[in-house]
Amino acid sequence: MVRGLGRGVVDVIRGGERSISFEFFPPKDAAGAEQLWKAISDLEPYAPTFVSVTYGAGGSTRDTTVEITGRIARDTSMTPVAHLTCVGHTREELEAILDAYDDAGVRHLMALRGDPADGPRAEWTVTEGGLTYASELVDLAHRRGGFVVGVAAFSLGHPSAESLEADAHVLLAKQQAGAEFAVTDMVFAADDYAGLIERARAIGVDIPIVPGIMPILSLRQVSRMAELSGHPVPDAVRARLAPYEHDAAALRAAGVAMAAELCEELLAAGAPGLHFYTLNRSRATLEIFERLRISVP
16 A cells, blocks of 8 residues: 655556545534544554545635644645635635645645535535636636645536536546546445446546545444435445444444445555545544555555
8 A cells, every 4th residue: 555755646646556545624623623633643654645624615614724734734744635615705715715725835635616505416506706616616726826636526426417427527627627636425335436437537537536435333424424425325335234223333343344345345446545534533444454454654
């Protein structure tokens, strides 16, 4: 498994090796901040290719996201990738945020359209003076600051897409605007990821596409994931977890085992790496690493 220290994110992902990366979100309070930085401390020794920090819709975590990504850039050996969304911002505001990232030493960006407040299936309404498509934000970031820009991809298509083919063309537009890599939403099955790759490559998308991984640790989490993704959790996943409905420890163990199996299947199918949605905790990711025999370099 590749370690990304000292090399560009895209160089590592494209280099024929396998990257690992982690995603965090801005904490809401002091306890959450302590939990976040503990997770960062626990995972940093694995030398991830990059770590990303999410950005709340409408700028709800703007200052915190900029602060966290800047601190990661200054105080750790890891490369931060800062999220930015079109939702709720004018073009001028987006330019100011890009300048803030630049000033903080953050050179990698995840450019997203973002979802409406009512969820991914809700009708999209552009902010007056803002941008309509993620591809426009990619172009803005690419041209304004020379950022290395990543984008989102969707293993089963974005819920608002007219079809899987149309969704693939959206990814192509992002690539044509300057995107250099993509990270998927949470993948439930290796076949779903393989289908995305087949559709994308067929129309000329050649940027690396890294699958997103998050172990299911509770049935409540399953329902929440379905709500956020806009796609139902597969019946096979629910069926495997159902026997442990009243045994939290056993369900958690099954979720970690399923995630590790999925990682193995994705890597065997040629995925260029794995992107872990950590929920600001390290334990489950480290348990998956143990199963995959990923060790500190």
